Every structure is written in C-alpha cells, then in structure tokens.
Amino acid sequence: MFIGVDYFNIESLLNEEERMVRDSVRLFVTEQVLPIIENHYQESIFPLSIVQKLGELGLLGITFPQKYGCAEMNNVTYGLAMQELERGDSGFRSFCSVQSSLVMYPIFTFGSQEQKDFWLPKLATGEKIGCFGLTEPDYGSNPGGMMTKAEKVENGFILNGAKMWITNGTISDIAVVWAKLDGEIKGFLVEKGIKGFSAPEMKGKHSLRASVTSELILEDVFIPEKNILPKSKGLKSPLMCLNQARYGIAWGVVGSMMACYDSALNYAKTRIQFEKPIASFQLIQQKLVFMLSEITKAQLLNLQLGRLKDRGEVTHAQISLAKRNNCEMALEVARTAREILGANGILSEYPVMRHSANLESVKTYEGTHEMHTLIIGEDITGISAFE
C-alpha cells in the first residue's frame, strides 16, 4: 500500500477518524482509480461507474449534515479525502470538488428547504450529478461582467446566455447557473433535458482529460419559480462557493505532488547512469529535496488552514494563499519529477506527465494564479489592483 509522504510526522496532528478516512480513500484510489486512470486519460473519458462508488464511500458532500445522507465530518477530513483522490487524478478530485463545493454547497447555503430535501440526498449518493456554471466565453477572471440574463415571467424566469469550461456539464442532471436578474447575480437550478438547454462537451483538451468539460447553452430556457436559489445575492454568492472549492484544491494538489515525488524517488534510486543510481548525483538530490520541502510546507499550510476553517476563523485571502502557493508548487514538483525521469517521464507508464498536464488547469481554474496574487495583494495593502 502507498504509505504517503510525511517527513514531519504530520500524522501525529491528525485524529483517529481523520487518519481512517485518509487511509480508506487512499486504499480506494490504489485499488479503483490507479488501475484504470491512464487508459481513461488517454481515451479522454470520465469513468461514470466510479460515481456511485464515490457516493457509497461518502466522498460527495463530506461536511454536510447527516440528515441529508452525508457524513458531517470536519474540513480537515474533507481536505485529506481530496488529497488522496488527487493522488489518483486531478479529474477525480475535480468531480468531487464540483459536486460537493460547487453544487451541494450552494443548494445547502442558498437553497430552499424543498431544494435541499430533494437534491442533497441524491447528490450525496451520486444518483444525481451536478455542475456549476459561472465562467463565460468572455468573462473568466471577471465573472461579475457576465452576460447570462434571467428575466422574470409568470411563474418563473427565462434564462439566456452561454457558459464555458463547465466541469461535469454534459453528464449533469442539475446545473447551478449564475445569471443576472435585474442586474443582480442570482443562482438558478437548471435541470437536464429542459427545453432550450444543452451542454455539449468541449473537445481537444491536453489537460484534465479524464474529466468532462462542457459548454452550457441557454436559449429562452424557462425555469420555474421554485428553481431559483432564494438566498443567493450578488457576486458574493458564487465567490463563497469558489472559496469552498479552492480550499479542497489546496489540499488536492498535495496528492499530485506525493504521486510525482514517490515516482521520482523510486526512479532515481533504481535508474543507473554513469554506473551509479542517478539518486547519487547532487543535482538529482537537490531536485528531490526541493520536492519534499514543498510537499511538507504545503501539508502544514493545509492543516492549519483546515483547523482555522473548522473553527470558523479562516479568511478568503488565506484560502487564496494556500490555493496559489500549492498549485504553483505542485506544478513545479510535477515538472521536476518529469525531469528526473528523463524520457520515461513523458510515458503513461508513470503518472508524472499526466499530473503535470492536469495541474496546468488546476493552477488556472477556481481563480488563476494571478488573480489569487491580486486577492492577497488587496488584502494586505487595502488597495485593489483589479477592481
């Protein structure tokens, strides 16, 4: 069994159930994800059959109340689960992030009791799949400018617009779509198959190939009154969702880093060049030490972030700092692992090129690296460089 990377005995800072969940997800990934992932990645298909298993394990909506069929565990546990899933593949973690943080969270936070009672239990088991439509072709880093519009009509609303880059779109039963109603951003639940709504898959990705990415096209779509998220209010609402997901990403990428480091370390110890294992060369050792240091720092950052979140004390800028740092470093770690593996690093026999390519998306979605720099910059100077 994969024994993880834990240079600072961070294990000792976790409680028994946190460790148990991590170990259970770790085993699940080893047995159910790793054997199939390379093939799915190459073929660019998301293995739908895994969704039910994720539900059975309880990985969809980990932190939500038991009355909705969820485990009601803390944020550190949620983070550890995302870390282990992303050791398998960022696409799997993305699926869980979207379902939990971008679909269940807004329904739980901004939804009516009826919406919660109907959707949350089905989303928790994986019987229903959801997506989150914020980004548009012309509005990425500045979603506040979105063009998608809702218009009040009798008994409901008419939605018009287009969303792009939407994870899970094509396979979703329910889309949380953000649109402007009289100039104010509101959330709407758009159900699959409804007239005027389609979600074609985007093709040609070199990254996150085992994850579904789609457009959402809304042409005069009628949404019944009961499908507006009544408590959503302005841009702040989708940003609150993104905060949840970013938190999971900060943890998730540590899983990618662990997979890459583990692969590079083993390779370096066994690959002989100039009659010695390449691990005996200073340049290789330096690379391995860099990787281990960044993993260790990211782990400690995440754990404290999670403890703050569990105490209700975390700020959005702290989450930005962890997302920004960990994604950047994960990408560096993956690239460094690729270097150590030489030509073998580009093969699907090893996980590093896949992680490296995935992490290009992970660094960009949920707020680009640059936008997180500006969010933290604003927080510490009091001056916004983007608004």
Added chain:
Amino acid sequence: MKIAVCVNHVPDTAAKINISSDGKSIDNTGVTYVVNPYDEFAIEEALKTKEKFGGDTIAISLGNESNKETLRKALAMGIDNAVLLKTEEYYDSLSVAKALAAEIKAQNSGLVFFGKQSVDFDNSIVGQLTAELLNYNCVSVVVEFELKENKIIADREIEGGKEVVETLLPAVITTQKGLNDPRYASLKGIMAAKKKVIEEKTLAKPNNFTEVIGMKKPAPKQPGKIIGTDSSAVPELVRLLREEAKVI
C-alpha cells in the same frame, strides 16, 4: 446468531522492519500497523453472513491499546461490537487461542471467522487451535463459504485446486484471499464507529509454552548478474539455472 471475528493488529506489509536492541522483538519506530490483511476477508464474510441471515457481529482482538485501531476499523466496516483483550505481555499461539476461546464462549458465538494467518508471525494456527479448544468444527483456508441453516459448505484452497467440505455449526472458519472483496470503511461507517464503545477486558499473565529467544533478518540479497542481452546468452542462462541455481 452471534458471529465473531478475531482480528489482529500487524505491521503494514509495506513497512521496513528492524529488530530492536533486545534482539528478540520488532523495533516499532516508524512502523505503521494495520488490520491483518487476511482478517479483512474474515470481517467481510461476517458482515455478509449477517446481512443475509441477521444476527449480531462482534470483533475480538488480543493485544495492547494500539489494537483498538484495528477494532475501530472493523467497526467502521460495519461490525456491531468490539472487545479488546488487553495485555502488554507476549502471548504465544496457544495462549492467544485460549484467551480467544474463553471470550468466544463468553459471547456465546457459534460461528467464528479468522484470517487464515497473521502476517506478523505467520504461524497459521490460531484459528484451528481455538476451534479445538472450543470443541467447534473447523474449516481452514476457505475461498468460498455457504451457510444453510446449521450446515456449512466451504471450498478450501489446496495445491492445484479446491476441496469442497461440509460441516455443521458451531464452527471456526479461517479465510483466504479470494473469498470476497472486503468493503471500504465508508465515511458514515467511520462516524458511526466513533460512537461505539470498545469493551476492554484485562487479561491475566499467559502460560506460554514457547518463547521467542531471538529474531534474525534474512541474509541480504546477492547482487544480480547480467550474462548477456540477446539470445546468444540463453545457453549460459540455462546452464546457470541448472547448475548454480538448481531450479530446472
């Protein structure tokens, strides 16, 4: 029906084992412990049997405080109750079997699952000894298990095939890989396990008949040698396999 599963807490097979300074025990620094892998099949079979026929499941483990981790995992997988037979002493296989038999008797359990062996000391004997002490029937190394009222039909793995055995309850079954796919501890299971109490019973000193007087590491592996990289090396390879390795 009360179904018991006996579970052991053992070093992870991926862990690097060192001998401690006393020369006769394992140095535990940096070694993670897990549920004995064969016991996971026992847990799964107990759960499946309960799901089919109803009843109550109990996990029993003999060892120290840290064995609770393994019991907790059994509870998280769905076992109803757990007992720790607590001791800091070394128990040889017969002593373990005696303590387990006493507990199984106290629990009044007529169907008991064990892993076929424990991967720490590999004696492959505790299940059978316990059955004998309880005067229960016993089928070992089971890869297929079927219960019909009080009759058991079980396939045993034997060299090159399977042996089909029939016996009656009460019985001890020792489980082998292939019997089932142990379920994962789900997050809800882990939450539920947190609320369950592990009953502790402190054991008296064992009356051992064997004693570990030393541990030795296997001799380091000899370095390999490359005798060629194409088909011209085959005759030499055959000669070495025959004359040096003596395997063909």
